Amino acid sequence: MLPLILLAAAAGAQAQSSATYPAGVLASGTMGTMNPPSATLGTSINQTSGSRLVSINAIDDFCLFGPPDPNTVIGDSEAYEVAWCTKARNNARVIPDGVITGVSLLKTDMYVQLMGYGDLTQINIAAGDYGGELDPHGATGDGNPVGGNVTTNMTTGTDTSYQEWMMYVSYEQFCFRICTNANSTYSSEYMCWHELDEMGCQFVMPGNYDINGTFESCDADVAYPPGWYPTSTSDGTTLFSTFAQFYEGVYTSDGTPVSYTVGTTVTPESAYFTPSSSNCQTVSTIANGIDVVAGSSTGSDAGAIDATGSSGSSGTGSSGSGTTAASGESSTSSGSNSGSARFALDSGVVGAAGAILVAALGGVAVLL
Ligand SMILES: *[C@@H]1O[C@H](CO)[C@@H](O)[C@H](O)[C@H]1NC(C)=O
Ligand SMILES: *[C@@H]1O[C@H](CO)[C@@H](O)[C@H](O)[C@H]1NC(C)=O
Numbered sequence: 001m002l003p004l005i006l007l008a009a010a011a012g013a014q015a016q017s018s019a020t021y022p023a024g025v026l027a028s029g030t031m032g033t034m035n036p037p038s039a040t041l042g043t044s045i046n047q048t049s050g051s052r053l054v055s056i057n058a059i060d061d062f063c064l065f066g067p068p069d070p071n072t073v074i075g076d077s078e079a080y081e082v083a084w085c086t087k088a089r090n091n092a093r094v095i096p097d098g099v100i101t102g103v104s105l106l107k108t109d110m111y112v113q114l115m116g117y118g119d120l121t122q123i124n125i126a127a128g129d130y131g132g133e134l135d136p137h138g139a140t141g142d143g144n145p146v147g148g149n150v151t152t153n154m155t156t157g158t159d160t161s162y163q164e165w166m167m168y169v170s171y172e173q174f175c176f177r178i179c180t181n182a183n184s185t186y187s188s189e190y191m192c193w194h195e196l197d198e199m200g201c202q203f204v205m206p207g208n209y210d211i212n213g214t215f216e217s218c219d220a221d222v223a224y225p226p227g228w229y230p231t232s233t234s235d236g237t238t239l240f241s242t243f244a245q246f247y248e249g250v251y252t253s254d255g256t257p258v259s260y261t262v263g264t265t266v267t268p269e270s271a272y273f274t275p276s277s278s279n280c281q282t283v284s285t286i287a288n289g290i291d292v293v294a295g296s297s298t299g300s301d302a303g304a305i306d307a308t309g310s311s312g313s314s315g316t317g318s319s320g321s322g323t324t325a326a327s328g329e330s331s332t333s334s335g336s337n338s339g340s341a342r343f344a345l346d347s348g349v350v351g352a353a354g355a356i357l358v359a360a361l362g363g364v365a366v367l368l
């Protein structure tokens, strides 16, 4: 029975040197073919770049994936999104100043998480598109986008490639988690679980989303992996039930179509809790002063970063449902999602793995 996940005995804190990273945390393969060999600040600006290398290093130094061509729906372009960065870096495109209107950047023991708002039609997302979910798995196993890679230096001080990440994006909101560590309780794959693509930012990556108009970076506690809910404690060990998004599909086995069902018909309203944040630093702008409308740099990096204030937010219990457009439906739902999907289904991922999950999750009525 899968719903109760037994936790092994504590293995102790994990130091974050590459020698001691748990298996599956560091990316072990090569960079996508259109990416530079490593994350590099100060590369020349190319607003038609095909680079798919995202770095999330600081409140004013991060990238998002977005479509290469204007007015594109994320669901249609998942496999070929490109990197858009707040600074000239990674041979990637530059996000024009003023596009990003609010950001919260969290550093935790298990992941780095970026949440924000902006006019993302300016990085080519179609107006009104409620978007979708990107991750390193995808239909081909080489990621959505294919060849997409993700680094951060917030953990080690040097740009490090991590294997597991997830990004949700719509025309006006985004959230991005890089899973930078793991232990015997949480694998990086569970902490960046990529099969809840209809649930939205606040469910999958709980945090303070009341940040449009502000730019803050904070330390934060670790959330439960997306869809995990504690049920009880046994010998000091927490047991969890897991929520799987309801999905019906068909896969082919030896040329024969086989239908399958994954997940439950009762959708939880919210993540179990919103982790506390602390030590928040606020800046007034993340502007870079680069004139990308004209397609050329004005030269100096004019971004004024005024550190002001320090604050934190206390965690809430089971938090309310999302008010943001990209949040999932907060009511219960039943039956197939196919008619009402607000986030594009990542059918390639569900595919054959879904068939395996049927046995494990079938009939598991979830919680709340
Ligand atoms: C794994 O890390 C999480 C988050 O820091 C922590 O709550 C949990 O106790 C850790 N598990 C082990 C076995 O150390
Ligand atoms: C690049 O992404 C691919 C696909 O997710 C992955 O297999 C590979 O390890 C990544 N390489 C680096 C250096 O991040």
Ligand SMILES: *[C@@H]1O[C@H](CO)[C@@H](O)[C@H](O)[C@H]1NC(C)=O
Pocket (backbone or CB within 6 Å): 046, 047, 048, 049, 050, 051
């Ligand atoms: C910009 O990127 C595109 C796509 O990768 C490439 O074809 C083009 O040569 C690049 N332009 C410059 C000036 O590097």
Ligand SMILES: *[C@@H]1O[C@H](CO)[C@@H](O)[C@H](O)[C@H]1NC(C)=O
Pocket (backbone or CB within 6 Å): 041, 057, 058, 061, 153, 154, 155, 156, 157, 158
């Ligand atoms: C990460 O890189 C940025 C430049 O991209 C630099 O300003 C920052 O100090 C670095 N962070 C750490 C923790 O070394």
Ligand SMILES: *[C@@H]1O[C@H](CO)[C@@H](O)[C@H](O)[C@H]1NC(C)=O
Pocket (backbone or CB within 6 Å): 101, 117, 118, 172, 173, 212, 213, 325
């Ligand atoms: C965020 O703020 C900007 C600027 O005030 C506004 O145009 C935009 O609609 C807001 N986004 C959301 C999702 O509320």
